Amino acid sequence: MKQLTSLMHSVWIAENDLRQSFKSVRHVVWSLLFPIFMMFTFSFRYGATGPDVQFINFLIPGIVGMTAMFGSINETMSIVWDKSLGVFDRILAAPVSSTSIIVGKTMSGAVMGVISALVLLIIGTTLFGVSFANISAVLLIILLASFSFTGIGTIISGLASEPREAMMLSNLLRFPMMFLGGVFFSVEAMPMPLPYVARALPLTYATEALRAIEIGNTTIVFVDAMVLLVYTVGTILLGSRILMKIMTR
Amino acid sequence: MENAIEVKELTKFYGSLLAVNHVSFEVKGKEIFGLLGPNGAGKTTTIRMICGMLRPTSGTAVIAGFDVAQKPREVKRRIGLVPDISNLFGELSARVNLEFMGKLYGLDKKTRRERIDKVLEIFQLKDRQNDLVKYYSKGMHRRLTIAAALIHQPEILVMDEPTSGLDAQTARLVREIIIDLNKEGRTILLTTHQIEEADRLAQRIGIIDCGRLIALDTPDQIKKSTEGMRALEIKILNGTDQQRWIPIISKAEGVDSVFLAEGKIRILSKDLAQIIPRVINLVDKQGGKIENISVAQPTLEDAFINLTGKSIREEPTSKEAYLKTRLARSGLR
Numbered sequence: 018m019k020q021l022t023s024l025m026h027s028v029w030i031a032e033n034d035l036r037q038s039f040k041s042v043r044h045v046v047w048s049l050l051f052p053i054f055m056m057f058t059f060s061f062r063y064g065a066t067g068p069d070v071q072f073i074n075f076l077i078p079g080i081v082g083m084t085a086m087f088g089s090i091n092e093t094m095s096i097v098w099d100k101s102l103g104v105f106d107r108i109l110a111a112p113v114s115s116t117s118i119i120v121g122k123t124m125s126g127a128v129m130g131v132i133s134a135l136v137l138l139i140i141g142t143t144l145f146g147v148s149f150a151n152i153s154a155v156l157l158i159i160l161l162a163s164f165s166f167t168g169i170g171t172i173i174s175g176l177a178s179e180p181r182e183a184m185m186l187s188n189l190l191r192f193p194m195m196f197l198g199g200v201f202f203s204v205e206a207m208p209m210p211l212p213y214v215a216r217a218l219p220l221t222y223a224t225e226a227l228r229a230i231e232i233g234n235t236t237i238v239f240v241d242a243m244v245l246l247v248y249t250v251g252t253i254l255l256g257s258r259i260l261m262k263i264m265t266r
Numbered sequence: 267m268e269n270a271i272e273v274k275e276l277t278k279f280y281g282s283l284l285a286v287n288h289v290s291f292e293v294k295g296k297e298i299f300g301l302l303g304p305n306g307a308g309k310t311t312t313i314r315m316i317c318g319m320l321r322p323t324s325g326t327a328v329i330a331g332f333d334v335a336q337k338p339r340e341v342k343r344r345i346g347l348v349p350d351i352s353n354l355f356g357e358l359s360a361r362v363n364l365e366f367m368g369k370l371y372g373l374d375k376k377t378r379r380e381r382i383d384k385v386l387e388i389f390q391l392k393d394r395q396n397d398l399v400k401y402y403s404k405g406m407h408r409r410l411t412i413a414a415a416l417i418h419q420p421e422i423l424v425m426d427e428p429t430s431g432l433d434a435q436t437a438r439l440v441r442e443i444i445i446d447l448n449k450e451g452r453t454i455l456l457t458t459h460q461i462e463e464a465d466r467l468a469q470r471i472g473i474i475d476c477g478r479l480i481a482l483d484t485p486d487q488i489k490k491s492t493e494g495m496r497a498l499e500i501k502i503l504n505g506t507d508q509q510r511w512i513p514i515i516s517k518a519e520g521v522d523s524v525f526l527a528e529g530k531i532r533i534l535s536k537d538l539a540q541i542i543p544r545v546i547n548l549v550d551k552q553g554g555k556i557e558n559i560s561v562a563q564p565t566l567e568d569a570f571i572n573l574t575g576k577s578i579r580e581e582p583t584s585k586e587a588y589l590k591t592r593l594a595r596s597g598l599r
Contacts, residue, residue, distance in 0.1 A: 022372065025369075026369075026370060029366065029370065033355065033358075033366050036358065036362065037355060037357040037358060040357045040358065040398075041357060102353060102356075103349060103351055103353035104353045104355055106319065106347075106349060106353055107349075107353050107354070107367070107414070108370065109319045110317055110318075110319055110342060110345075110347040111342060111367070111370040111371060112338075112339040112340075112342040112343045112370070112371065112372070113339075113370055114339070
């Protein structure tokens with residue numbers, strides 16, 4: 018019963034966060050506009066006999082992974098806003114456990130990542146004809162990636178003292194991750210030592226796994242899913258620890 | 267009457283900064299208790315510890331029979347907190363905000379709906395219940411913040427600077443609400459830096475300064491700390507900066523305290539008959555002319571100055587006081 022109440026608290030906190038995010042239509046549109054713009058810009062690459070289908074097949078999974086990253090990290094930035102506007106206090110003053118608060122915030126981050134990625138996945142598959150061999154595996158990878166990005170977002174939100182600092186910190190991570198995470202260029206084609214850096218980023222495994230699903234390489238999918246799982250557990254544990262420390266000062 | 271709140275030797279360090287220093291007091295059931303002190307005195311930190319939002323460095327706080335360190339959730343169920351700034355979700359409507367609070371306090375759907383309708387009615391927000399809170403006026407924000415704290419019908423209401431930053435009309439409305447809530451049987455602990463507010467609302471007052479509780483009694487008894495004293499109010503002519511006269515007058519023999527109050531120089535002394543000619547002479551010698559002079563009974567503000575040696579209107583200027591205020595108000599950092 019106690020666990021159920023705690024879980025319900027988390028669900029309501031997540032629901033409240035998402036309700037706020039979706040209330041602002043502009044916020045949702047702007048956050049999706051960037052990956053859509055990137056998708057269309059890079060898809061205008063032509064080969065000798067027309068559009069470079071091979072590159073589009075390479076690009077769409079990358080964009081989907083990148084969108085999950087932007088969606089999740091953006092959503093977790095709400096923690097910093099909540100802290101600075103004092104609304105976090107409102108939740109802290111209620112009979113809600115710190116764990117429920119962290120789980121709720123993690124849920125909203127992951128849900129936002131998944132929804133954003135799915136929008137781009139639908140656009141990518143319908144407009145560019147990209148197909149995936151196993152849609153359940155796609156959903157699993159998007160979910161795992163979203164959770165690991167949420168963990169990163171939670172760490173940033175816990176460390177930053179105010180929204181501006183959080184935005185700078187998140188950009189410091191998101192943009193290098195976007196270019197080094199195998200979204201637009203293959204990790205193998207990167208000069209040394211960039212592949213090593215790329216291999217340290219969760220986005221690399223998300224994009225690689227999504228591409229592996231396209232061609233049906235289950236081994237890579239499995240290995241990358243495991244790496245993402247480790248990232249998810251690690252980042253969420255670290256993020257929770259930071260937030261817990263702040264909440265139980 | 268049983269105590270609703272018992273605070274014993276409550277102490278809080280922020281790093282090496284001592285924000286609350288061995289504060290002890292009790293709030294009786296169904297009482298309005300005012301924690302009075304200037305900004306940065308440690309009021310917000312004290313109530314954050316009482317509400318289970320901040321862990322004390324040492325000391326205990328027992329709320330409605332529950333130790334806040336051991337049973338924080340039991341304590342939180344019994345307290346409604348009204349923070350000094352409106353901390354509602356601006357992107358959501360009043361009703362949705364109240365719905366969310368009701369859920370967090372474990373109210374079922376039917377009870378939630380009934381309570382939300384009731385508080386919206388009481389606080390005259392029903393017409394605007396579906397508007398986004400970010401479009402609310404300051405007064406509406408305040409009313410909704412109080413409404414949100416009452417959604418779970420707490421027995422104790424903790425209010426941090428309840429009328430701070432409000433216009434006179436809204437402040438009066440909030441004070442009326444506080445009195446009504448107390449009449450309904452709720453214990454109210456409020457913090458304020460406004461002496462008149464504490465005098466008007468609180469049945470007992472604790473004066474807190476630099477993290478220490480320096481006086482604890484009824485407003486009338488606190489005023490008695492100025493027993494035997496009289497207050498002399500003077501205004502010096504020619505638009506002269508009244509503040510400039512404070513150090514000059516304070517040098518006169520027999521003057522206990524001198525400070526500015528509502529544009530006049532207020533002098534406290536046990537021997538007013540001797541003081542009046544001395545002050546007149548002193549002002550005259552320094553080239554000033556007294557426009558107005560009157561004798562008054564000491565007020566709670568006089569008692570505050572007598573106890574703390576400074577006016578409550580003074581803003582904290584030291585880096586420490588600033589940091590303490592910032593830490594306490596920002597909540598988490």
